[in-house]
Amino acid sequence: MKPGTRLHSTVSEASVVVVRPGTTDVLTCGGQPMATEPSGGATAADATDGEQLVIGKRYVDEESGVEVLCVKGGAGPLAVAGRVLTVKSAKQLPASD
Amino acid sequence: MNIPMLLEMAAGAADDREAVRCGDESLTYAELHDRASALAGRLVADGVENVALLALNSVDVPVLQFAAAAAGVPFVPLNYRLTDAQLDAALERLGSGLLVTDDGAGRELSLPAGIVAVPSAEVRAWSTDPAAPRRDGVDVPGDAVALKLFTSGTTGAPKTALIRHRHLSSYIVATVEFLGCGPEESILVSVPNYHIAGVTSVLSSTYSGRRMVQLPTFDPARWVAVAREQEVTHAMVVPTMLNRILDELERLPGGLPHLRSLSYGGGRMPVAVLERALAALPGTSFVNAYGLTETSSTIAVLGPEDHxxxxxxxxxxxxxxxxxxxxxxxxxxxxxxxxxxxxxxxxxxxxxxxxxxxxxxxxxxxxxxxxxxxxxxxxxxxxxxxxxxxxxxxxDVIVRGGENISPGEIEDVLLEHESVAEVAVVGVPDTEWGERVEAMVVASDGHVVDEAALQEWVRRRLRSTRVPSRVLAAAALPYNETGKLLRREVKQSLRQEVVGA
The missing domain is CATH 2.30.38.10 (Luciferase; Domain 3)
Known part of the structure; x- marks a missing residue:
């Protein structure tokens, strides 16, 4: 994974962009490895009741250092080596421009 | 990460929200996205290598900025205050590309062979052509150059700064909450489109879902009128604009009841102006931002709580x-x-x-x-x-007899004197000291510049090496269009004073 790589869930509509690749190679969504191309259709797992990923939120795994930005919402969760990524709480900055 | 991603996200999540307004014209996020994608398709088909702009702000400007980004080619907004010869030199350095201009610009440019000038009306027709092939640009590499800006060059020859997609998108994603603004929020944009803050304002407004309200050019009366009529909640100004806005607010009472946040930057803000603003706008939060073209805008912030x-x-x-x-x-x-x-x-x-x-x-x-x-x-x-x-x-540091002297320190002290409205302190070549300190002062209303009194004022507050050897009165000081003092010009006129004396 490289910064800017776009990854698509194979179990939902969700997609993310890599902000920091960290030390990991495999990011999963809903338990399945994410793909560099959209899966293009519903899969058996589409009805997953996993945590909903929210557009515009950043998700991180502290251990591997990976950080991604959700650019399209859908069912998750995101995980690395079985560890579920958490929402990065961004410090609210006053608008400067 | 890249810039098209920012617009794609906003258009996907807030498609029918108003994105930008200039006078009676407006575009929703869906329209902005569609026009930018259509124009990007055309730019790619024509093999355009740079998208230069020489025009005032309009709803077409963010379309062009996002279209260039989606086409993966640099956006090059040019300073319309430059002379024809300076613009020719900038275009010569650019080499090739499209130059989008206002119809009535009245310029006589001798365009280099690779530059093709097109009126903005024609470019708008391309962007609204329903048959044009679309290109959303989400695959543009983060390393692609997104922006070329000819820096203001207050101290030397202008340079072409390059800013890549990854720099601008990192800045936005790290500092702006996606759709963090409510549908009632808007920002009044009066900085020119060729300023880094003009470019990043388009990006941060889009990503936060905040409506952009544009002024073609800055005018204090228009600024206040539009801020009231459009009920704008945010605005960004440079120090010289703020002083003129405050004069206007004194003339036309009523305040700015909807203005929640006013950010300023791009030059030194005199504390007196800031205190006047805080008193005139009690319901408004103030934000001071520091940044440069080369840093993708803001790198430090003094927030409302700090104020x-x-x-x-x-x-x-x-x-x-x-x-x-x-x-x-x-x-x-x-x-x-x-x-x-x-x-x-x-x-x-x-x-x-x-x-x-x-x-x-x-x-x-x-x-x-x-x-x-x-x-x-x-x-x-x-x-x-x-x-x-x-x-x-x-x-700008003055080196006097081997000692480094910061002009800002002396200027701050002089500004505290009641007779001083504006001041510039510069180093002037000196045979004995290498450089000597001189000051040029604009007197405040009802005062005159008293050289001996101001020298004594500095002597009592700073070391004797800081005392200007001359204090000259001036009717005005030279600033660039964003309020930066042009010290080079002050130096030049002080030197000429010596020659003429």
Whole structure:
């Protein structure tokens, strides 16, 4: 994974962009490895009741250092080596421009 | 990450929200996205290598900015205040591309062979052609150059700064909450489109879902009228604009009841102007931002709480923060270094270095980064709590008999004198000292410039080496269009005074 790589869930509509690749190679969504191309259709797992990923939120795994930005919402969760990524709480900055 | 991603997200999540308005014209996010995608398709089909712009703000400007980004080619907004000859030189350096111009620009440019000029009306027709092939540009590499800006060159020859997609998108994603603004929020944009803050304002407004309300050019009466009529909640100004807005508000009472946040930057803000603004706009939060073209805009912020705390404090160190540019963003590192490149202790002055994902620090000719750090050429110091104070450009430092003297320190002292409205302190070549300190002063209303009194004023507050050997009265000082003092011109006229004497 490289910064800017776009990854698509194979179990939902969700997609993310890599902000920091960290030390990991495999990011999963809903338990399945994410793909560099959209899966293009519903899969058996589409009805997953996993945590909903929210557009515009950043998700991180502290251990591997990976950080991604959700650019399209859908069912998750995101995980690395079985560890579920958490929402990065961004410090609210006053608008400067 | 890239710029098209920012617009795609906003258009996907807030498609029918108004994105931009200029006078009676407006576009929703869906329309902005569609026009930019259509125009990008055309730019790619025509093999356009650069998209230059020479025009006032309009709803077409963000379309063009996002279209260039989606086509993966640089957006090159040009300073319309330059002379024809200066513009020709800039276009010569650009080499090839499209030049989008206002119909009535009245220019006589001798365009280089590779530059094709097109009126903005024609470009608008391309962007609204339903049959045009679309290109959303989400696959544009983060390393592609997104922006070329000819820097203002207040101290030397202008340079072409390059800023890549990854710099701008990192800055936006790290500092702006996606759709963090409500549908009632809007920002009044009056900075020119060729200024870095004009470019980043389009991006941060889009990503936050905040409506852009544009003024074609800055005019204080129009600014106040549009702010009231459009009920704008946010605005960004440079110091010279703020003073003129305050004059206007005194003339036309009623305040700005909807204005929640006013950010300022791009030049030194006199504390007196700021205090006047805080009194005139009691319901408004103030934000001071510091940044450069080469740093993708803001790298340090003095927020509303900092302003309130400084105003309310009796501790002189806290009070002084009204004159600081605040603390660095979480996503950048700032160091103050000495002439040998070593970090200086807290409180000591030196050159400001900055590092982070948003820092470009690159020109068409070379990268200025040193081990990833960008030397800003700005001088300043940090206080014990990490607040950054600017002292002027490193190139403006006066070296008198081997001693480094910061003009800002002397200017601040002179500005405290009731007879001084504006002041510029510069170094003038001197056979004995190498350089000597001289000042040019614009007197405040009802006062005259008294050289001996001002020299004594400085002598009592600073070391004797800081005392200007001459204090000249002037009717006005030269500034560029964003309120930056043009010291080079002050120096030149002080030298000519000597020749003429």
């Amino acid at each position: 309130r705390a400084a105003l309310a404090s009796s501790d002189p160190d806290v009070r002084a923060r009204l004159g600081s540019v605040g603390r660095p963003l979480d996503t950048v590192e700032i160091e103050v270094r000495d002439a040998l490149g070593q970090p200086v202790p807290v409180g000591d002055s030196g050159e400001i270095f900055v590092r982070g994902d948003q820092i470009a620090g690159e020109y068409a000719s070379h990268s200025a980064l040193v081990d990833g750090w960008y030397p800003t050429r700005d001088r300043g110091h940090l206080d014990a709590d990490g607040y950054l104070f600017l002292e002027g450009r490193a190139d």
